[in-house]
Amino acid sequence: MGGQAVGAGPRARGEPSVRVLVLSGPNLHRLGKRQPEIYGHRTLAELHEQLHQDAEGLGVAVECRQSNHEGELVDWVGAAQEQGFSGIVINPGAYTHTSYALFDALLGAGIPSVEVHLSNPEAREGFRRRSRTAAACVGKVAGFGEASYLLGLRGLLVRLAASSASNPAGVSSGA
Ligand code: DQA
Numbered sequence: 162m163g164g165q166a167v168g169a170g171p172r173a174r175g176e177p178s179v180r181v182l183v184l185s186g187p188n189l190h191r192l193g194k195r196q197p198e199i200y201g202h203r204t205l206a207e208l209h210e211q212l213h214q215d216a217e218g219l220g221v222a223v224e225c226r227q228s229n230h231e232g233e234l235v236d237w238v239g240a241a242q243e244q245g246f247s248g249i250v251i252n253p254g255a256y257t258h259t260s261y262a263l264f265d266a267l268l269g270a271g272i273p274s275v276e277v278h279l280s281n282p283e284a285r286e287g288f289r290r291r292s293r294t295a296a297a298c299v300g301k302v303a304g305f306g307e308a309s310y311l312l313g314l315r316g317l318l319v320r321l322a323a324s325s326a327s328n329p330a331g332v333s334s335g336a
Contacts, residue, residue, distance in 0.1 A: 186254030238266040249274040267297035277313035278303035
């Protein structure tokens with residue numbers, strides 16, 4: 162990436178042309194209080210602020226949302242393309258391990274998604290070792306705390322830049 166503003170297009174002086182939806186699932190609203198030895202001491206609001214700053218440096222915009230409800234996350238994923246988002250960074254929380262509905266939503270979203278986790282689920286309890294949702298994503302970042310979101314955003318932008326280079330007309334293939 163080399164710090165290049167990948168979203169800097171014709172609208173770069175006003176609104177960034179690339180908008181990324183950042184979703185966090187159940188219990189992530191309690192970051193900072195919830196098992197800080199695993200998830201860290203920073204709050205979700207602080208993480209969102211950091212993401213906004215990073216996105217600005219990269220010439221893109223992020224919109225960050227959190228929900229404890231599977232259906233709401235499914236609705237947000239399903240509406241993202243129509244709402245003008247170019248891609249999704251998602252930490253589905255425990256829905257990672259259970260939700261075929263979220264898998265289907267991500268698969269049909271029409272825009273690429275990257276799955277992120279603060280912890281490394283594969284190094285934890287057995288039930289966390291399987292992700293139901295990752296197979297619908299173009300990539301996954303786990304185990305780096307807050308940096309997983311920031312790295313996930315960068316990875317998504319690499320993917321978007323590659324697909325717009327190979328598809329300059331902007332015809333969406335969904336990944
Ligand atoms: C998590 C990992 C999940 O297993 C867990 O249910 C979470 C957080 C993470 O970010 O490390 O809620 O997604």
